[in-house]
Amino acid sequence: MVLLALCLYGSLYVLVQFPAHPEVRANRPKLVFAKPLLGQSHLAGSHQGKLIRLEVFFVERHELCDGQFTIADQQLFASPYPMEIGAELVFELGYIHSPHMAIIARFEAPRRSGTAGRSSCYTGLFMLRVRFAPSPTGFLHIGSARTFIFNWLYARRHGGTMILRIDDTDIERNTQASLDSIFEGLNWLGLGWDEQYRQSERLELHRKMAAAISQKGLAYRDFTPAQGDEGEKSRSGTAWLCNPGMRELSREESDRRAAAGELFVLRYRVPRDAVRDIRFSDAVYGEQSKSTADIEDFALLRSDGTPTYHLASCADDADLRISHIIRGQDHLTNTFKHVLIFEATGAEPPRFAHLPLLVAPDGTKLSKRRHGPVVSVTTYRDAGFLSQAFANFICLLGWSPKDDREKMSRQDLIDAFSLEGINKSNAVVNFTENDPFDPKAVWLNSQYIYAMPAEELAERLLPFVCMAGFRAEPGKMLAVTPLIQERIKLLRDVGQAADFFFLDELPPYDAGELIPQKGDLAMALRVLERAREVLPGTEFSHQGLEENLRASASSLGIKAGQMFQPIRVAVCGRKNAPPLFETMAVLGRDTCLKRIEQAIQKIHENEPRMNASTRE
């Protein structure tokens, strides 16, 4: 049963409730907020309070997203004509069987000009349902994260439903740690999902589907013991198609051996007598076809009775009425098997969109085993990537908005995302041994950091400051943040960039660092001594410091830069640091004077060498 509640507001948004499926109804009835997909809703605003009429139709094909559709004959609903905008309608529709069905509402209203005729517009609801289906066999890697994001964007773009399905049929390899890691990664992305399932809780469904396929004679038992050596099958000139003798087993013998407790896997009986091409259309890769002569009799059920990935995945996709499968290209050739399964069960296959793979600089698909934690999203999180920047970066791998935009907000991405923008060739994530992160990802992150309000950044920085081993008051952090905001690319850089703000004692540095450009230690000493003299009477503000220090420079007969550099090093402990006056203001008079005093001591300790030190 589908309940469609159309609430007509000025903007003609449509609120729909689709508790269409038992599971959904039982778990979490959901209100989906959908924007009109088609046309400009010229009924909006100015027609507030006008009279309109509303009709609802089924639409056969789901080309809705592409802007094309044909209206099926059946009209599902028609409102009484004079109906106020703002009125609320509730009516029931029958169960919608196919994921390819959509609902189109046609609105009619009097012409703006008033008199003759009516203007009408269509708005549609395609029950777009996508899923992300990770298997908990390792941490969430960035390729999976991208798949999740693309699915999510597609769902949000078209008012669809995002489903998280844990594909955990392989009991042997699943671990709780992986599952936790996946949720950790997903939560960090912060995008969320609408429905959640676990395959291991739906085994009954999978078995039923296996039985149904068996019933039709499209599967058979294979009693061949599990093969330890996998090389065996592929050694021959052609592909392995099936184990000899098993396809031809009579029903009686098969039943007898099964009843006797002999272990078997259930295999799909790929048609062999009449060779034909299995076809499907991929939204990214176009028309695909493969001969049945090249498809092996793949397993549906393991010898322990559990479903394989192929079976479980298809059964659930059909049952959850998944309309679009957006997944990695490593599944492209598997899809022929899936089409076969859908065919066998009479279910209409969803639309497919395969994504080019994310590969390492060596060209191989990113894998946890080969490439280690650099491919885990938690690595990015821990290094101080902002999840929005990360998502932004990862979206640009294998997809393009087709214009020159690089930095895109979440909403930008939603608005721009389309399957057409996905390209076909694999994308290299450009990490190296020295640097685990793609330079472009780092740059994008710096852009996000730069654009962030200082208050928010300070808050985000705090944990990283702690992690670097410093203690920081929120107030001080807020003062420091603007000084380092455009100097850090990752949040963790704060440890390097702002250490001297939080340290009581500066890390040791060489006295030579104090020497200004075209100067010597003696000049450094003169500068510092003058600073020590002047600073007690200086107001510690940008203006006060600048005025007094510049004046000091000219009275010493040196350039401003030569004045500032020794002070900077004395105060920060290194040559490269944020602008001097703001920095000193934040550090405060006492700390600055103390550090200048220490620098003077340092020079005196170097006295013997002072004469020897040559000019630059």
Add this chain to the structure above:
RNA sequence: GGCGCUAUCGUCUAACGGUUAGGACGGAGCCCUCUCAAGGCUUAAAUACGGGUUCGAUUCCCGUUAGCGCUACCA
């Protein structure tokens, strides 16, 4: 081995038969400047190869090469 997919600067990509092949990151240089950043400007850098089709191919077709993926009782 079999089958499938792919091929534009180092990397991410744009150009859906006609462009001096565009942008971004990274590199180099200059400017700005109290250092570092940030910002601005400039610059080097690509259509894998060979055949067609066409008045004209980055673009369409074929082949070669290379890479990737699948070829499990993994997903």
